[in-house]
Amino acid sequence: MDNKRTTTKIQELTYELKIKEVMSKNVETVGSKMPVSHLRDILYNKRISGIPIVNDNNLVGLISIEDFIKCLEHNEMDALVEDKMTKNVKTLYADEPLVHAVMKFEKYGFGRFPVISRKDKKLVGIITKSDIIKGVLKKLETAYHDEEERRYRASHIFNDVIADEIFFKFQYYVEGKNFDKAGEAATGLKKTLYRLGLSPEIVRRAAISTYEAEINIVAFTKGGRITAYLEPHQIRIVITDKGPGIPDIEKALQPGFSTAPGWVRELGFGAGMGLPNIKKFADKMTLKSTVEKGTRLVIIIKLSDYRNED
Amino acid sequence: MKIMEIKEILEAEVLTGEYDPETEIEIGCSSDLMSEILAFGKPGAILLTSLTNIQVINTANVSDIKVVCFVMGKIPDENIINLARKNDVIVFITKLTTFESCGRLYKNGLKSCSYFNLDK
């Protein structure tokens, strides 16, 4: 049902990769004035299934192993290559996306296509189905390694930086009333902490509580900022805004209490559970507010797995 | 339960492209209130909702929810799909109602998040 919309990673790669990135560049070629017998050693020793015929780097034809066997059958080993080769050779340009090669293999059923340069039409390589598979697999592997490496390198900052204690500070600015951008700070912080090698459970608790606080800035205030400090034993997230402040903090902390307007509720928030949620996921939470001035919320998440210790 | 089984049970369509059909989803949750999902949603879960805005994807992202299924035939905007793709959240859509979707998954053995509480 969803085939049309589903492009798999591999399909995506066949659009991204160029033919020149996966083709074989060391091509065995033979001149057109050679006898067919000359091909035997090449076909046999190199275990290849077809040889481009080239004069001065210009592709003039192709002899496949099938063509060669036919000559053997008919005792034509002394014939000239140019009389036995396929002359109207289907080729590909080096700068075409790999998917064009995939389509040509499907269309013609050949085992290989010579690759020529678009500029001067000279032979630059040859491509087989196994080149395509190898190329795609290699690309998949490097994509995977890149992500792993990024994570690895980031977590090594702690070993590479020399100091008695290391602190990181990440600053995010949050616009009031702009729901399209709400969540960018929390999701940005989440990715950052994850790349620094923190455990998924810690990262998740920091992300959820920051997200609820960010939603509150957007829903209730003129704007504010979120500063996360990664300290040796904890993550400290300080969320401040420019008002209007909370008149009754005790009430605001009660599950279900909300002054959220309709537009906030329509977006899936405003059930009076933000602050209780933050309390649930934080190891410590402090909320201070001055009416008209603004609100300051501090969330602490301990890095050691304190819950198993006590 | 494998993600491909869920897709079949929900008669769902995938909007985000590439995904591993063998991925195991063990738990399901459903609400149109994102704070509820943030409170009781579990990592690796599927979220069923009839709310369609980008905060659903942000909620899934911060909660480590793998799959979001928009029910009742609601079709999310392109920017929602793009954000989901960027954050490796898989998006399904189904014409089934919320109750029917949850009921079918539960009947087929998908676990729920059971109780809601705000304790640690």
Ligand SMILES: Nc1ncnc2c1ncn2[C@@H]1O[C@H](COP(=O)(O)OP(=O)(O)O)[C@@H](O)[C@H]1O
């Ligand atoms: N930064 C803030 N500035 C002003 N008021 C706030 C702020 N954060 C929370 N509040 C008040 O506290 C109430 C409860 O907040 P919360 O628990 O997040 O629930 P909800 O956001 O669903 O209303 C809000 O309805 C609002 O009145």
Ligand SMILES: [Mg+2]
């Ligand atoms: Mg709130």
